[in-house]
Amino acid sequence: MGYLGGFLVSLRQIGRKQRVTTQYPEEKAPKALRVHGRHVLNRYEDGMEKCIGCELCAGVCPARCIYVRGAENDPDAPVSPGERYGYIYEINYLRCIHCDLCVEACPTEAITESKMFEFSFTSRADAIYTKAELVVDDSGMPQRLPWEDWRPGEDLNTSAWMRATAPSGSAEFEGVVGWSGELGYGLRAPEADQIQKDAITSAHGDHGHDDHDDHDDHGHGGH
Ligand code: SF4
Ligand code: SF4
Known part of the structure; x- marks a missing residue:
């Protein structure tokens, strides 16, 4: 009788509640404002990069998945305001746990997270995002890589919780x-x-x- 009792529990749900099951990935449920997704490296409104290569994000990362190397800015063609910029920046998404401690540690708001977390890889190289992939494009939007499933709104409010x-x-x-x-x-x-x-x-x-x-x-x- 035990299993019949189980069926009764299921049958009692018919007509009672709205279904919450969705056809994923065709249908995606709206994401919460503060969801932690794939990172972006931000730029100021004048196009300058916010990252100053200080490596604080790498130091705080509990998964040891950020690699940064800073370099001196050329005074005649600076990449970022100040003395240094991040000339190598990599995040290994085989390790990242999306804790956002890197975002919290960053003194310039250079590194934040989008809402997009649907991405998978067929090679280790693809899982290690480089600066060229992480930095926002000339319109300030995250770059869409071929293996990423972006939906409307997932590039908005990056790391809203941080603000x-x-x-x-x-x-x-x-x-x-x-x-x-x-x-x-x-x-x-x-x-x-x-x-x-x-x-x-x-x-x-x-x-x-x-x-x-x-x-x-x-x-x-x-x-
Ligand atoms: S979100 Fe957390 S685990 Fe991922 S890179 Fe940042 S500090 Fe490291
Ligand atoms: S992202 Fe922020 S914390 Fe990391 S190296 Fe750049 S400025 Fe420093």
Whole structure:
């Protein structure tokens, strides 16, 4: 009788609930705002690369899957603002666990994660993404590699969760958007609860309010 009881449990579901099963991969369920997917290396709105080759991301990575080497910028043709840039940057996706610690460690918001995690490889070489593959294109969008299954919206809000946390861990910035502009996006929109927090911060006359006003004035890249 035990197995008949099991059938009864299943039969009771008929007509009761909406089905949640989808035909994957033809149908994809919407992804949460803060899903961690494949990384991108961001650029500033003027096209300069944000990575300064400091290797902090490689140092913090628990899976030891980032390899970075920095190089001195040519003063006449700098790749990034400052003295150095990342001239070698690799992530091994056979190891990455998408913890986003690299994103958190990055002092310039150079490395973030998209929402796209549907990618598979037939060779080890394809699994090791190089800087040429990770850096966003001239419109600021992630490059679409042949083995990746991008869907609309998966290039938006890269590492949105990061923008909800305090830059460099400073409690003064809690709820205040301290994110620099990105090529193709401008200054990204804060999350809904950040607006509330900023309003509270404003009411208290606390640090960071002027910074948020600047962001609102500039718009958010049209997304
Ligand atoms: S997401 Fe985590 S595991 Fe992946 S590269 Fe970044 S620090 Fe390493
Ligand atoms: S991605 Fe960020 S943390 Fe990593 S080397 Fe570049 S600037 Fe440093």
